[in-house]
Amino acid sequence: xxDTTSALSRPGSLLTKNRLPRYTPWIVLAAALILGxxxxxxxxxxxxxxxxxxxxxxxxxxxxxxxxxxxRRHAVDRxxxxxxxxxxxxxxxxxVSVIFTVLVRGLPGLSPDFLLTSMGGMTGAVDNATTDNGTxxxxxxxxGIVGTLLITFWATVISVPVGLxxxxxxxxxxxxxxxxRAITFFVDVMTGIPSIVAGLFAAAFFxxxxxxxxxxxxxxxxxxxxxxxxxxxxxxxxxxxxVPNELREASYALGVRKWRxxxxxxxxxxxxxxxxGVTLAIARVIGETAPLLVTAGFxxxxxxxxxAGWMSTLPTFIYRQLMSPTSPTNTDPSTQRAWAAALILIxxxxxxxxxxxxxxxxxxxxxxR
Amino acid sequence: MSSKSITGEGGAGRAxxxxxxxITVTAGCLILFVLFCVAVFLMxxxxxxxxxxxxxxxxxxxxGRYILPLVIGTxxxxxxxxxxxxxxxxxxxxxxxxxxxxxLAQGLGYLVDLLAAIPSVVYGAWGMTVLAPALVGxxxxxxxxxxWIPIFAGPASQTGKTMLTAGIVLSVMVLPxxxxxxxxxxLQTPKLHEEAALAxxxxxxxxxxxxxxxxxxxxxxxxxxxxxxxxxxxxMAVALVLSSxxxxxxxxxxxxxxxxxxxALNFPEAFxxxxxxxIAAGLVLFLITLAVNVVARWIISRHKEFSGAN
Numbered sequence: 001x002x003d004t005t006s007a008l009s010r011p012g013s014l015l016t017k018n019r020l021p022r023y024t025p026w027i028v029l030a031a032a033l034i035l036g037x038x039x040x041x042x043x044x045x046x047x048x049x050x051x052x053x054x055x056x057x058x059x060x061x062x063x064x065x066x067x068x069x070x071x072r073r074h075a076v077d078r079x080x081x082x083x084x085x086x087x088x089x090x091x092x093x094x095x096v097s098v099i100f101t102v103l104v105r106g107l108p109g110l111s112p113d114f115l116l117t118s119m120g121g122m123t124g125a126v127d128n129a130t131t132d133n134g135t136x137x138x139x140x141x142x143x144g145i146v147g148t149l150l151i152t153f154w155a156t157v158i159s160v161p162v163g164l165x166x167x168x169x170x171x172x173x174x175x176x177x178x179x180x181r182a183i184t185f186f187v188d189v190m191t192g193i194p195s196i197v198a199g200l201f202a203a204a205f206f207x208x209x210x211x212x213x214x215x216x217x218x219x220x221x222x223x224x225x226x227x228x229x230x231x232x233x234x235x236x237x238x239x240x241x242x243v244p245n246e247l248r249e250a251s252y253a254l255g256v257r258k259w260r261x262x263x264x265x266x267x268x269x270x271x272x273x274x275x276x277g278v279t280l281a282i283a284r285v286i287g288e289t290a291p292l293l294v295t296a297g298f299x300x301x302x303x304x305x306x307x308a309g310w311m312s313t314l315p316t317f318i319y320r321q322l323m324s325p326t327s328p329t330n331t332d333p334s335t336q337r338a339w340a341a342a343l344i345l346i347x348x349x350x351x352x353x354x355x356x357x358x359x360x361x362x363x364x365x366x367x368x369r
Numbered sequence: 370m371s372s373k374s375i376t377g378e379g380g381a382g383r384a385x386x387x388x389x390x391x392i393t394v395t396a397g398c399l400i401l402f403v404l405f406c407v408a409v410f411l412m413x414x415x416x417x418x419x420x421x422x423x424x425x426x427x428x429x430x431x432x433g434r435y436i437l438p439l440v441i442g443t444x445x446x447x448x449x450x451x452x453x454x455x456x457x458x459x460x461x462x463x464x465x466x467x468x469x470x471x472x473l474a475q476g477l478g479y480l481v482d483l484l485a486a487i488p489s490v491v492y493g494a495w496g497m498t499v500l501a502p503a504l505v506g507x508x509x510x511x512x513x514x515x516x517w518i519p520i521f522a523g524p525a526s527q528t529g530k531t532m533l534t535a536g537i538v539l540s541v542m543v544l545p546x547x548x549x550x551x552x553x554x555x556l557q558t559p560k561l562h563e564e565a566a567l568a569x570x571x572x573x574x575x576x577x578x579x580x581x582x583x584x585x586x587x588x589x590x591x592x593x594x595x596x597x598x599x600x601x602x603x604x605m606a607v608a609l610v611l612s613s614x615x616x617x618x619x620x621x622x623x624x625x626x627x628x629x630x631x632x633a634l635n636f637p638e639a640f641x642x643x644x645x646x647x648i649a650a651g652l653v654l655f656l657i658t659l660a661v662n663v664v665a666r667w668i669i670s671r672h673k674e675f676s677g678a679n
Contacts, residue, residue, distance in 0.1 A: 194602020
């Protein structure tokens, strides 16, 4: 009680007692910046060491200052806040670095020629001559783009009907029985199948049926659909579940049969969500590399037939150009082609992601609210 | 359209009902069948390896001797990835759910999800050309100053293409999985629990420790396990980044290999028994990831009533 009276007699508000002013972090940051620069200058200045020293000093300094003024509990809170914010900045680093690298290294190689020529006739001698004469890099990723589009198309053709119908079964027909629980569980498990295992499965299956070493675009499409089906099922299921039951009941009350209700009422209501889910599923498989490596092979020429012959795709094109450059002595042209192809691939994936969000927004059903 | 055709009066409508439900059940069963087929075909094609004379297997010591270093390498890579990605992922999820201004939170969430959109081969290329050279300096420093710890034993790789680099690239790829799942769970913490903690005078961190973490623990564990499943099966990052070799304790020297990368690197040229060997390796990988995923899903489904992880 005595404490209280003495506290009350003190001038100023109780609420600001033992409180740091709001601008404290900025002061600590400024101090950390100066000290960090000094410390990193001691061991030979570099941006990395500067950033690391500053971050460590900022976190430590903030904690210590808070501990002295506000006490232990608030110091721990300050420390946690700084670490959580630091984790977020740390997570952004690779994203920024990857996108920056792809842009800087990919843009120089990007040209209409690159998009419209294949690697047919491109030998190490061509690349050597290019490097020696300093002329533009020849050859391109046209065959890879064609292969990626064809294989993804066939994978979509296989997975969308199966995934859609399975989701309809799960939401509309099953009544929580053993079969539906098994399907839900194994669909979840399937999302975790390593992509290379899906590729091995398709290779093993077609190898058994059509003779060993069968590699075509269609085998790759089967491998990709193993990866794609669970994604389609999950997203469609979520979308069908949020269709209000009143719509179904209204339809039944008009005497409409269940299958007509599903096809004419339930699916059209959820179509925007389903479409965006399918687009996201395509975005997920279009960048897959490992399954294509073991199922589609790689060639330098254009192949429009997914059912015969090896087929190159953008991811395997990137992989081959990096791992076994066309010219072993002059790897620069190959590296440039790889990054240009990576840029195209990333743009494709980002466009699909963006498309999915747009579809979801534009075609969303109008609700009364 | 006449009302008759919509309501589908009579036998045609009833038949339509039966046919349609039949088709949907078939599609559902097809998924189970495909998963079953994956296991069966892998086993079928892997059979010659298990029947073969141990001396004919690569390395000459039988399949067990061949696969063990690969399994260990796979687990090491995945563990490095998780050690980095778990704390960072939880931190990012907390930042988005409890620290960032409400208005920015969703946009920042998209930004982290973008990490998941970048194809794995691009990560591999990035790890190989940007990250690996950048890590040569730190690796040399580690070999000099911490070389007495077996995992940092020198001489460090002068290309930076080591297990640690591969693990770091993997951690970047696992991060969005852990973040997106834990974020969902953190957001579902009952608001009243949080407000009660704050009203008792808890700081924000104490509130998170007392209200958010206990609620989210099972969800976080399963998110980490799903991340583990992804890290175990990831191929391209390791294939491109790691300069592989035999099993070795040091993480900063070239060496070690993972199952997935071993398959990707050798499958295109393989035939005969070698092919079967690689498929057997794939089967082992499949069983490991299957076990991890089943456990993760089981944890989620046990706590389904109060976790929205799926």
